[in-house]
Amino acid sequence: MFSIQVPSPLQRFYPDWPNAERYQLYVKRDDLIHPVISGNKWRKLAAPILQFAQHRPSRVASFGGGYSNHIHALAYCCWQLQIPLTVFIRGDYTGNETPMLKDIVTWQAEIVYLNKVDYQRRTETEFINQLSAQYDIDVVIPEGGSQQQCFAGMQSLADEFNRPIDALILPVASGGTLAGLSVAKHSTIDQLHGIAMLKGADYVDKLVADLIDKRKHSDYTIWHDFHHGGYAKVTDELAHFCQRHSAQLNLPLEPVYSGKALHAMQQLVSRGQFATGATLVFLHTGGLQGAR
Ligand SMILES: Cc1ncc(COP(=O)(O)O)c(C=O)c1O
Structure with a gap:
């Protein structure tokens, strides 16, 4: 259906960081999976999209910011499958559309701008039901594509590691990538280190914990001191x-x-956070369109 390049390459890299010579450093190039549906976007959307291809919903909807990688990838997928999509965007970009919004207009997404107060209600059942009725929506995908349905894609990512990894280091925002890897993690990955991209430790911890059964899957660390002031x-x-x-x-x-x-990984490596000789993998989750 899409030309998805998996397994993604695992490449050795040699940065000039203090202590880097003590470790075997790799980058998992999920950014190379697809030019648009790159990184964790494909991992998260694979299961819902394959399902849509079989049982076509009348209209899909999701939530995101004006630069959202998730909205960008979802809009592309829906356009390719000719499935109507409505996106609820935080803030009003009328007359000031971002490159992301311009792309999704060409992919025929319907854009609805929500003010910040309404946007905060994006996970409330009553609000979702109200929007679904108003816009005739069949399926709502949560912000960032973070839902349990994305776990299958994280399992496929974990399965691509065919050598022991001491630590996998990855960014965390809406939580689905870390939650999914925590559930999917198998014998090749020893430690998961999520780097919070946003300020607010309780909020980020809860996003991840709410997606999983914390009693069974508490074996990950989230670092909260590398957000550079916030999202x-x-x-x-x-x-x-x-x-x-x-x-x-x-x-x-x-x-x-x-x-x-990656900057957080540099800090952790430089301060000797990991045992000497460890194999450390940085997960490149894509998202390069957001920087245009
Ligand atoms: C490129 C990229 N990397 C990482 C993340 C964070 O992943 P998650 O939202 O699953 O925590 C996002 C946001 O979804 C993203 O767009």
């Missing part, structure tokens, strides 16, 4: 880090997810 906040240090590492490592990075998480 999509970019310090000069982070911007410089992204530029330098994109060039040095020949690895596309943007500051909202991949660059921020």
Whole structure:
């Protein structure tokens, strides 16, 4: 249906970080899975999209910000499958559309701007029912595509590791990627280290915990001190880090997810967080369109 390139490559990389020589460092290039449905987007959307292809919904809907990678990937998938899509966007970009919004207009998505107060109600059943009735929506995918249905895609990601990994390091925002890997994790991955991209430890911890049975899957760590001031906040240090590492490592990075998480990995490596000799893998979750 789509030209999806899996398994994604696992590439060795050699950064000039303090202590880097103590570890075997790899990057899992999920950003190369597809030019639009890249990174964790394909992993999260694979199961719902394959289901839509078989049992076509009359209209799909989802929620996201004006730069959302999830909305971008979902709109592309729905357009390819000719399934009507409505997206509820946080804030009003009328007359000031982002490149993401311009793309999804060409992919025939219906855009509804919600003010911040209404957007905060995006997980309330009553609000979702009201929107579903108003816009004739059949299926609602939560913000970021984070729902238990995305776990199958995370299992397929975990299955691609055919050598022991001591730690997998990845960005966390709406929680589905870490939650899914925590549930799917099998014998090859020892530790999962999620790097929170947003401020608010309780909020991020709860997003992940709410998706899983915490009693069975508490074996992950979420780091809360690498968000650079909050979601999509970019310090000069982070911007410089992204530029330098994109060039040095020949690895596309943007500051909202991949660059921020790799910067956190640098900090953890430099301070000797992991046992000497460990194999550490950075999960590149894509999202490069958001940086246009
Ligand atoms: C490119 C990218 N990486 C990582 C994440 C964070 O993943 P999650 O929302 O599943 O925690 C997102 C947001 O969904 C994203 O767009």
